[in-house]
Amino acid sequence: MFLMDFNSPVDEYFVKVVLRSILIIVLATFFAQLIVAAVIAVLYLFLTTEGFAELKNIFQYLDSFPIVMLGVFTVAIFIRPLTFDEWIVFLTALMITPTMYYWLRHSLGSIKSLRDFASYHQVNSFRSAQVMFPFYLAFCVDYFFVGLKNVLLPLVFILVVSDYRIILPRLVEVGLTYQAFFLFLSLFVSLHILSYREMRI
């Protein structure tokens, strides 16, 4: 199905727009993960124990973050079809959700305890932050692949099984149709739920 005829306008569109958008989403997600890791590193260095506790309380609400985000986009698409840029933001946000969820909801307590542990053993904060940073990055890379699996695989799957030659020109005209959007939506939600269960977070 992906045997492309580059003389066809649809294939040209596929290469120029779809592949480019996937590349943008992957890069945007990767840099967003780096930013999350950097924010965690800064929190590690400067947040007080009480600050950690407060932050953890705030992020109790993060449980509903993916649902809220999907809700916002659902409302948005009823108002008008999403633009290309908005779709990229949406998919990127979906891809970093597992990382955000892991770090901010699940791991903040561990980070705080570990910082206390380091401090009780007279380990300099900068020294321990320096040791921790590669671990943050390793986590981000792990969860980057979780996001990739959750978001890009269904996207590719839909394009493959539904014959992009028919669906893409239609998408060009109206952004994404409501039907396609809800197909995406159900796949994203089910895959997210599955991956959270897998990770037991």
Added chain:
Amino acid sequence: MSSPYLELKSVTVKAKGEVVLRELNLVVTENEIMTLVGPVGCGAEGLIRFIARPQNFGVIQGEVKWHQPCRLGFVSNQLGFFDELSVFDNLSLALRFIGIRSHTHLGEAIEKVLRRVNFWPEVKPFLHQPVKELSLFHKVKMNLARSLLFKPDFLILHDPTQFLGPIQIIEYENIIQRMKPKVSSLWFTTDLEQAARASDSIAVMKEGRLLEFGLAEDIFTTPKLLETEQFVTRRIHV
């Protein structure tokens, strides 16, 4: 007679504007396990935190004197492991804090402490498995092992066994007892039976003051103060 290790002379300290310890006199001697007990808000938790991290407190009066140079270990009641990381990676983080990076050295040190806490045979097959696959007791032993990686001479324990079952608690106490010739311990516990079983001496605290201090047997059988007696016989609200 063991020599004194740590001495607090009439220490009054505050944290966040409140006085948490008042005119406290206490001597911890070498090769002993001392437990700190007391009703809620007695100041025992503040005391161990003050000893471990005095820079977070303001000393109003008194003196803290270490009679010998020592390396401090702190076992928190919060485990603070990354569940997704393996047992090995979680423990190696602590060693990386002190600059050990070689995989061989990390492996040797980790095996040594896990043997020391009587955990090596059980954990060996799971060493590279995520911590989330371990039971709570295994995590608690791992927590102790992590502190021992710093080769402490003096171990401060912040109620590490509070969520364990009775048999597991006794096994944990035995591990601490076995280490006694090399590692002195100051143990804050909310479990009076544990204090009676595991300690050589007991300090009973109340409202940031030292109520009574003595051998474990004396505190439980012939307390000098009525308040101590009421506490150890659970006749006051704990």
